[in-house]
Amino acid sequence: MHEAIALIEKKIGTVLRQSSFHETEPWGFESPNLFLNACVCVSTSLAPRQLLEVTQTIEIEMGRVKKSVNAQYTDRIIDIDILLYDKLNINEPDLIIPHPLMKERDFVMLPLKEIWEE
Template identity: 70%
Template sequence: MHKVYLSLGSNLGDRKYEIKRAVELIGERIGAVERVSSLYETEPWGFSSDNMFVNAAVCVSTHLTPRALLEATQAIERDMGRTAKSVNGQYHDRTIDIDILLYDNIKVDEPDLNIPHPLMNERDFVMKPLKEILA
């Protein structure tokens, strides 16, 4: 089993419910959710919006490869109503965003998959919940 850390964010709809639902789907489709951080309300990062975010982090044990994990998180996002991914730093409001932060101690550097997440250290809304659950 692999230990992975994911970042969750929502700024549309019932944000707390969207995070809770994402955690449930992660448990069903990805693996056992070992830890869930507190919820943090934060300002949008990288774009302007009237909608505040709710952010959290989860630790999950999974048998999925990094590529399969990416596909599973993107499928959850689509199933929860996310219609477009952020591209080239163009961010927008979303019902759910799931980012892979860490996967064991490995590094992945591919065009559409970078682990550890390259911007996580620049984002308090990622690092605060992550530090809360790191083991």
């Protein structure tokens, strides 16, 4: 997680706020592994599409090989989601902002509430 946050700061922009790390059960599938979750607020000059491309590059650099298998969630080394981007609403096939499932996921909302000012 520290490596991911360092890469975000290096490639995307200044990390303004960072939540604590939250260890949680997997969501949407069975796994013997726990997950580690956190949120960061970043100041960036990247447009949303560029931001998506860079986050996916970071995931690959860290060893992520695939998003999912047969549209099912699986264990993964890293998963960087764009939850919010200013007050933008984007609905494209591969980029939806705000993240459509974030309010259903405590593992997202708890760390997000730690850093979100509104």
